[in-house]
Amino acid sequence: MGDKRRPAAKGKTPATIYDIARITGVNPSTVSRALNQPGRVSASTEQRIREAAADLGYRTNPMARALPTGKTGTLGLLVSDLTNPVYFDLVRGAERIAREHDAMLIFADSQESAELERSTAERLQIAVDGLLLVASRLEDAQIQDLAAAKPIVAVNRPVPGVPSVAPDVRPGMVEALDLLHGLGHRRLAYLAGPEASWMNGMKWVTAHDLAVDRSMSIVEIQTAAPTREGGTDAFAAVMAADATAVLAYNDLVALGLLGACRRHGVDVPRDLSLIGFDDIFGADLSAPALSTVRCSWGDMGSRAVAKLLGAIEGDASGAELNLPTEFVARDSVAAPRP
């Protein structure tokens, strides 16, 4: 009976609190309380209700709960380009903490497009309790607008007035530049990332200042994309710059450049020292193994989710969190040819 509007396809309709109420002879509201506000209901009824729930394989319907409460129990994760392996550590870290808190993760890719990012964020926002914006290409004001609607945590970039988690690139870069300087390098090149990336600006400024402090010259070399291909294509420009060492925006472009060097007979590290950024999967696999500046993206992910969960609870600690970086010495750095 009661089989009037069968749910399109297959599947017996899942049990509801009404089913439990009927079986145990209580009001549905009591079922709801028993299941969600332990103590608000007598121990014996709660017991009976729980048993009935287990019998029926009852699962509370998150959609139905979301309506009156406004809480969906899901978090949105919006990254600028899912193609970059660093995000996998991030996603993993985020997923871990989300699971610990019984939250689900919805995620999406904005393909390095600010416009797509904005529209996706808006679409996502209505379905989630909060949003993680990773390596956002939006302007501060746009992010602040979004943050006015629902909690947001910016990852890999600070935004005034919005909680954020980002690496502090300085310590790792200090180590890197000190090493290069000590080895005798004096002419550096910075292989840049996307212009719209806040983090790219940060790395360039830091590298620049650190180089100047140490009386080294440094030039910025553009790439078409922060990918292996972008690095490969920048080979000629790098050669033209006549630097003895290059710092790359990320491991991907570094690896791309490394491949091009090999194909062109440029010996890394003898002819050119190379330092990447991120320590992605595979950075230790290349020949020579890539030296890099590491920041734990897994930590960034878990910290960001924790922060977001806090913000959703009303924890207004809109602070900026910075995670340390460190230099990872491998085989792509050596003294320059005399």
Add this chain to the structure above:
Amino acid sequence: MGDKRRPAAKGKTPATIYDIARITGVNPSTVSRALNQPGRVSASTEQRIREAAADLGYRTNPMARALPTGKTGTLGLLVSDLTNPVYFDLVRGAERIAREHDAMLIFADSQESAELERSTAERLQIAVDGLLLVASRLEDAQIQDLAAAKPIVAVNRPVPGVPSVAPDVRPGMVEALDLLHGLGHRRLAYLAGPEASWMNGMKWVTAHDLAVDRSMSIVEIQTAAPTREGGTDAFAAVMAADATAVLAYNDLVALGLLGACRRHGVDVPRDLSLIGFDDIFGADLSAPALSTVRCSWGDMGSRAVAKLLGAIEGDASGAELNLPTEFVARDSVAAPRP
């Protein structure tokens, strides 16, 4: 007015169809029709309603819609271990198609645990329209049970009666074994994956049959985990097997073994030929670059989502889809020492 229960934190309440109805002076049901069933409403009212909606920045609330329709507009993606880079491609492919169809992707990791997989799948199922089970560790019957509740597509493994997408490993392996045989190899080893993995069984059986056909011997060597570490730890066992070539369950274990070989002074490919599986990011980065059998995981992801979307629409083509594999020749294979 009407500001009684302000949504906990911040954020103005999003516009609803009631707001639009009030502004345009029509019934909410008409708003709903105008927005979702173009043509069911006069052109002029539809026009006015759309404008009002745009003005208010209206977004339909997916939770609210899910309740009467039973459709959430989201798909679940459950993988056995998010740590494996092959899944990046899969996730990417899945995300692309999902986005094209305005579906959102919720995803979760079962950490190679069948029990965790089952409970997560159940939890997920109530929140999604359909589920993608990737490299499931469940038994056929368990998957069939889940599939009775809501549409499921199994990825990287067939399940009787359940739609699936999986690679056909044969063509790629035939190429690989032919090459090895032609080069003079006669003693092979198969570096295994998880015992609970259907795909591991498939690869072993295929390798075995193909080897026997070609009068080559082959032994199976267990690994503790289908990871780089698992491959590294299997080094001694591989050496003890006295094979001249090893086929690995996946690139991860192959890469792990490759690293161990290097550290122990075993020359790949002169002392030992090595063939991986998957062609993950980084497989071409190692020294020597890893030869491997490739299947496009990106395709698997997009095909699987397309199939799932079809199943949700009631498209009962519960078929099994097999995607071809191919051998990718790189530098880790050579003739055995005489």
Add this chain to the structure above:
DNA sequence: CTGAAAGCGCTTACAG
């Protein structure tokens, strides 16, 4: 073409 009503499954003041 459009309105009024009922219902999706849950939560939560409000009474008692």
Add this chain to the structure above:
DNA sequence: CTGAAAGCGCTTACAG
């Protein structure tokens, strides 16, 4: 401690 009611935002027969 528990019931009855109202409401969350939408959809969809049912009338007209």
